[in-house]
Amino acid sequence: MNVMLRGVAKTFNGKQAPLVALHPITLDVATGEFVCLIGPSGCGKSTLLRLIADQMPPTAGDIRLNNAPPGAARKAKHIAWMAQNSALLPWQTVLDNVRLPQRVNTAASRQNGQHAALNPADLLRTVGLADFAQAYPGTLSGGMQQRVALARALATGAQLWLMDEPFAALDELTRETLTDEVLRLWQTFRPTVLWVTHNIAEAARLADRVVVMSARPGRIKAIVAIAQPRPRDETSPETAAVIRRLRAVLRESGVNGLNGFCERSAISV
Amino acid sequence: MWFNTKGENVRNGATHNTKQDVISAGVIIGAALLAWEGAVRVNQTPVYILPAPSAIAERLWQNGSYLGNAALVTLGEALGGLLLGLAVGIATATLITFLIQLERGVLALAILVKATPMVAIAPLLTIWLGFGPLPKVIITALLTFFPVLINVHSGLHAVDEAVLALFHSLDAGRWEVFRHARWPAALPYLFAALKVVAPLGVTGAVVAEWAGASAGLGRAMWLAYANLNLPMLFAAVFYSAVMSIGLYVLVITLEKQAIFWRRNNALSAD
Ligand SMILES: Nc1ncnc2c1ncn2[C@@H]1O[C@H](COP(=O)(O)OP(=O)(O)OP(=O)(O)O)[C@@H](O)[C@H]1O
Numbered sequence: 001m002n003v004m005l006r007g008v009a010k011t012f013n014g015k016q017a018p019l020v021a022l023h024p025i026t027l028d029v030a031t032g033e034f035v036c037l038i039g040p041s042g043c044g045k046s047t048l049l050r051l052i053a054d055q056m057p058p059t060a061g062d063i064r065l066n067n068a069p070p071g072a073a074r075k076a077k078h079i080a081w082m083a084q085n086s087a088l089l090p091w092q093t094v095l096d097n098v099r100l101p102q103r104v105n106t107a108a109s110r111q112n113g114q115h116a117a118l119n120p121a122d123l124l125r126t127v128g129l130a131d132f133a134q135a136y137p138g139t140l141s142g143g144m145q146q147r148v149a150l151a152r153a154l155a156t157g158a159q160l161w162l163m164d165e166p167f168a169a170l171d172e173l174t175r176e177t178l179t180d181e182v183l184r185l186w187q188t189f190r191p192t193v194l195w196v197t198h199n200i201a202e203a204a205r206l207a208d209r210v211v212v213m214s215a216r217p218g219r220i221k222a223i224v225a226i227a228q229p230r231p232r233d234e235t236s237p238e239t240a241a242v243i244r245r246l247r248a249v250l251r252e253s254g255v256n257g258l259n260g261f262c263e264r265s266a267i268s269v
Numbered sequence: 270m271w272f273n274t275k276g277e278n279v280r281n282g283a284t285h286n287t288k289q290d291v292i293s294a295g296v297i298i299g300a301a302l303l304a305w306e307g308a309v310r311v312n313q314t315p316v317y318i319l320p321a322p323s324a325i326a327e328r329l330w331q332n333g334s335y336l337g338n339a340a341l342v343t344l345g346e347a348l349g350g351l352l353l354g355l356a357v358g359i360a361t362a363t364l365i366t367f368l369i370q371l372e373r374g375v376l377a378l379a380i381l382v383k384a385t386p387m388v389a390i391a392p393l394l395t396i397w398l399g400f401g402p403l404p405k406v407i408i409t410a411l412l413t414f415f416p417v418l419i420n421v422h423s424g425l426h427a428v429d430e431a432v433l434a435l436f437h438s439l440d441a442g443r444w445e446v447f448r449h450a451r452w453p454a455a456l457p458y459l460f461a462a463l464k465v466v467a468p469l470g471v472t473g474a475v476v477a478e479w480a481g482a483s484a485g486l487g488r489a490m491w492l493a494y495a496n497l498n499l500p501m502l503f504a505a506v507f508y509s510a511v512m513s514i515g516l517y518v519l520v521i522t523l524e525k526q527a528i529f530w531r532r533n534n535a536l537s538a539d
């Protein structure tokens with residue numbers, strides 16, 4: 001599924017004054033591409049993801065998923081949504097939580113033949129939790145809960161994964177293991193991924209392209225393309241150069257009030 | 270620590286177990302009864318002012334079947350009223366969750382019901398509906414309805430934003446959100462209301478019976494009061510207290526079954 005953003009902007013109605021969260025954003029993401037969004041806190045990364053997920057309408061601009069409005073993709077269950085909060089149902093077993101996307105809105109599932117192929121029990125095995133199928137989420141560790149949420153996101157069979165800092169609350173070691181898992185799953189299923197992160201090294205390890213955003217109101221500050229094959233080694237000179245480059249751009253974008261400055265550069269390393 | 274038996278839970282840093290609870294409650298209540306008995310005997314308090322626990326126990330023993338039958342009538346009214354109030358409360362909370370435009374009006378009406386003193390309504394209901402069980406069931410239902418409505422309504426809206434976002438991303442129907450997320454989220458709130466309302470149900474039925482009844486504990490109390498038969502009055506109070514405690518224990522037992530997913534969670538386990 002390709003993503004096309006044309007001048008997408010969002011202004012919230014604040015209590016006193018309107019709050020401009022996103023300046024017009026124009027971006028194209030190709031089918032099967034892995035794009036990371038990175039930028040200072042509050043710059044509108046989550047807002048952008050929620051706009052694409054059809055959780056709220058943009059104030060201006062046009063969003064197209066496979067050339068259709070995002071509502072159509074959502075209603076067809078083509079979007080997998082995952083955030084920092086695992087949002088598991090504590091009263092359902094791990095397996096039932098993973099099955100949830102296939103149990104609700106079955107009318108949409110019937111139209112997508114491919115969904116039936118994804119067996120929830122197999123997905124649990126994929127994320128290494130086959131032994132916990134009958135456990136309740138409250139008995140799992142934070143990392144295990146996020147893995148369940150990941151399996152559930154896969155169970156939709158969606159071609160677009162919108163992931164808002166999915167592993168940000170986890171420790172470094174768990175996060176690395178899980179992102180490697182996601183990378184493997186991405187290589188298997190080849191969905192389009194939009195992945196928000198604060199972690200520069202993570203972006204450098206995962207992305208085909210990294211979209212760097214400037215401080216609020218958010219705009220695209222730079223786009224860094226990474227051509228290296230995966231798995232990437234952070235200590236390799238190429239990856240180290242990407243990380244350095246990202247850090248440099250981010251340092252500039254972290255300064256508030258850098259108005260009128262919107263560099264768009266594509267750097268291949 | 271008096272008792273250091275096996276199987277104790279560590280909770281808030283203190284040791285805690287059921288056996289210990291029962292023993293300590295027994296000791297405290299026993300001491301209070303002994304003090305009561307002693308005070309009445311030493312002061313030679315007349316029985317029409319305050320009967321000794323032994324006199325009450327004697328009356329309980331002698332009039333067991335009379336009071337037991339009266340208690341069964343009251344229990345039936347209380348349970349009927351509780352179930353009715355529960356059903357109407359849950360149905361109303363569900364309705365205003367689905368038809369959000371009714372929410373304000375219905376809640377305002379519910380507060381009006383709540384603000385009306387039951388002591389004033391009870392005699393009216395007796396005039397309208399007679400001395401049978403129906404007015405008592407209605408009074409108990411009115412007492413039950415409001416806390417159930419307010420709590421279940423809060424519970425149905427206590428669903429995590431992230432969970433709602435997930436259901437939205439799947440374009441799930443409102444009924445699916447209700448079944449999978451809202452209703453289970455409301456259960457702890459429902460039981461919080463029930464813990465307050467269940468013992469209150471017995472009291473509600475008794476108060477309604479004071480306003481005129483052909484049977485029940487309230488009537489037994491009223492007759493005993495009119496005859497200054499205080500041991501009988503206290504014996505009836507004893508029955509009413511036992512039923513309230515029984516209903517409370519029943520609610521707690523049901524709660525543990527219904528909110529099973531908390532069982533493995535050490536902090537919220539009782
Ligand atoms: N529902 C909302 N109503 C009003 N303002 C909002 C709302 N959601 C976000 N905002 C504002 O929009 C701006 C961007 O928020 P957003 O959550 O998108 O940032 P972010 O880049 O995801 O930040 P972080 O990295 O900390 O998660 C913030 O200033 C925030 O206060």
Ligand SMILES: [Mg+2]
Pocket residue numbers: 045046047164
């Ligand atoms: Mg965010």
